Amino acid sequence: MDKIDFMRLNALTKDDTKITVEIDQTPNNCPYCHRVIISKLISSFAAGDDLRIVFRCPNDECEEIFIGMYTPLYSNTYSLSGISAGNFSAKKYSITITEISPVFIEIYNQAEFAEQNNLIHISGVGYRKALEFLIKDYLILLKPEDEEQIKKKPLGNCIKESVDNKNLKTVAERATWLGNDEAHYIRRWVDKDITDLKRLIDLSVHWIEMEIETKKYLEGMP
Numbered sequence: 381m382d383k384i385d386f387m388r389l390n391a392l393t394k395d396d397t398k399i400t401v402e403i404d405q406t407p408n409n410c411p412y413c414h415r416v417i418i419s420k421l422i423s424s425f426a427a428g429d430d431l432r433i434v435f436r437c438p439n440d441e442c443e444e445i446f447i448g449m450y451t452p453l454y455s456n457t458y459s460l461s462g463i464s465a466g467n468f469s470a471k472k473y474s475i476t477i478t479e480i481s482p483v484f485i486e487i488y489n490q491a492e493f494a495e496q497n498n499l500i501h502i503s504g505v506g507y508r509k510a511l512e513f514l515i516k517d518y519l520i521l522l523k524p525e526d527e528e529q530i531k532k533k534p535l536g537n538c539i540k541e542s543v544d545n546k547n548l549k550t551v552a553e554r555a556t557w558l559g560n561d562e563a564h565y566i567r568r569w570v571d572k573d574i575t576d577l578k579r580l581i582d583l584s585v586h587w588i589e590m591e592i593e594t595k596k597y598l599e600g601m602p
């Protein structure tokens with residue numbers, strides 16, 4: 381584990397006593413404008429065993445207030461475990477992806493909504509489901525004669541047997557492994573998380589766009 385530089389600050393208890401606490405980090409993303417920020421600390425409060433810190437976004441066009449939720453690591457030392465919900469920012473996709481799989485975009489953004497509201501157990505399963513629609517709709521576009529078979533087959537087998545694009549196969553396969561971790565009791569990839577799953581889905585989207593858009597130009601300009 382990387383060495384953590386703890387930050388020391390004062391927090392108020394419910395009877396207005398000041399106590400000194402340490403935190404591992406401040407939020408580095410604003411839940412309202414969704415920019416990378418250095419959160420401005422306004423005030424801190426002890427809340428039962430936990431700590432709550434009020435922050436302000438330093439971005440001039442935003443300046444919103446939000447709350448960082450902290451849980452105890454050890455005595456008087458806390459770790460950031462979540463932030464209060466702000467505005468939902470939906471992920472935008474290209475026309476190519478919108479044409480291939482509008483349902484993928486819908487499910488992905490529901491998972492994103494869950495994640496932005498700290499429902500991380502639900503969002504992981506949602507990303508896994510979104511991936512299944514993306515890959516299957518892509519395969520149905522390329523092999524419409526196999527549609528019924530593709531719909532029924534487990535996602536892992538679809539990728540192994542039907543995806544010919546090597547780059548897509550590599551990333552989609554790994555996305556499936558991490559996606560399955562989100563749905564099962566035991567985690568196989570303990571050092572990977574939702575961020576890795578989302579990155580692999582992004583890469584799958586990228587390779588599908590490259591392939592389909594290149595194909596469109598080849599057909600339009602033989």
Ligand SMILES: [Zn+2]
Pocket residue numbers: 410411412413414415437438439442443444
């Ligand atoms: Zn902001």
